[in-house]
Amino acid sequence: MEANQDKKEFNITVYTENQVGLLNRIAIIFSRRKLNLDSLNTSPSEVESIHRFNIVLTETEDVIRKVARQLEKQVEVLKVYFNANEDIIWQELALYKVPTEIIAEKVSVERLLRQYGARVVVIRSDYTVFETTGHREETDALVEVLQQYGLIEFVRSARVAIIKASDGFHAKLREFERLEPGEHAVENEYLNKGEKVFTM
Numbered sequence: 001m002e003a004n005q006d007k008k009e010f011n012i013t014v015y016t017e018n019q020v021g022l023l024n025r026i027a028i029i030f031s032r033r034k035l036n037l038d039s040l041n042t043s044p045s046e047v048e049s050i051h052r053f054n055i056v057l058t059e060t061e062d063v064i065r066k067v068a069r070q071l072e073k074q075v076e077v078l079k080v081y082f083n084a085n086e087d088i089i090w091q092e093l094a095l096y097k098v099p100t101e102i103i104a105e106k107v108s109v110e111r112l113l114r115q116y117g118a119r120v121v122v123i124r125s126d127y128t129v130f131e132t133t134g135h136r137e138e139t140d141a142l143v144e145v146l147q148q149y150g151l152i153e154f155v156r157s158a159r160v161a162i163i164k165a166s167d168g169f170h171a172k173l174r175e176f177e178r179l180e181p182g183e184h185a186v187e188n189e190y191l192n193k194g195e196k197v198f199t200m
Contacts, residue, residue, distance in 0.1 A: 006060045006061070007058050007059055007060050008058065008061075008084060008085075009038070009056060009057070009058050009084070009085050010056070010057060010058070010059060010061070010064045010082050010083065010084060011054060011055070011056055011082065011083050011084075011085070011088050011090070011159070011161050012053075012054075012055040012056075012057070012064065012067070012068060012071070012080065012081070012082045013052065013053070013054055013055075013080070013081045013082070013083070013161070013163060014026070014052070014053040014055065014071055014077060014079075014080050015045060015047075015050055015051070015052055015077070015078045015079045015080075015169050016050070016051050016052075016053065016074075016076050016077050016078060017049070017050065017051070017076040017078070018049060018050075018051045019076045022074070022076050023042065025074060026053065026055075026071065026074070029067060029070050029071060030055075030057070030067070033063070033067065035057055035059060035063070035067070036057065037055060037056065037057050038056040038057050038058060039054070039055070039056035039092075039158045039159045040053070040054070040055050040056075040158055041053070041054045041055075041157070041158035041159060041160055042054075043160070045169055046168055046169060047169050050078065050169060052169075054158070054159055054160060054161050056158075056159050064082045065082070068080045068081075068082050078169075079169070081163060081166075083161075083163055087163065087164055087165065088161040088162060088163055088164060089161065089162045089164060090135070090159050090160065090161035090162075091133045091134060091135070091159070091160055091161075092133065092134065092135070092136060092139060092156055092157055092158070092159050092160075093131065093132070093133045093156070093157040094131070094132050094133070094134075094139040094142070094143075094154065094155065094156040094157070095121065095129055095130070095131055095153075095154070095155050095156075096118075096129065096130045096131075096132075096142060096143070096146050096151060096153075096154055097127050097128070097129050097151070097152040097153040097154070098127060098128055098129075098130070098146050098149055098150060098151055098152060099126070099127055099128075099149070099150045099152065100123060100124060100125060100126060100127055100128045101126075102149045102150050103128055103149055106149060107149055109128075112130075112142075112145070113130075116132055116138070116141070116142045116145075117132055117133075117134065117138075118130045118131060118132040118142065119131055119132075127152060130142075130146075136156075139156055
């Protein structure tokens, strides 16, 4: 029971090269440890040809730290960060399909849109689709409301997140390039001064 009390939601951000089969190898790292993912999103990052995974799971910090280290051992993985929810800005997108006839008759659409920050994506004679973005509690709250009015379909995206304290991966790459030996030749200040250097 005590171990469960230490568990909380973490976001793991993984910067990678875009390689075939990498997603499978990342998934194996979690499945071997019997870790259940709450959310997984992959997208291009701010750096061309570098992809970004955002993985959400509920676990202890110690387990998350070990997983992050293991992820960084993958050849194509450039950098891994893990953060608690308070250290990131995050959103999820949700779509709701409801019967147009019932919504038009029984619900003030304007009031719903204002209250939940939703907008209409599609209106057809048989159904209307709403879209919202927010935290899971907010998108779940609208599900409960719309179920009373014949909710036909609901889908929520994986989480997208930005680290509050991050300077972006560009800055990390520049720092790495600064620390690594460059390709440019460095002029030797003693070149062609052999007589002066080696004579006493």
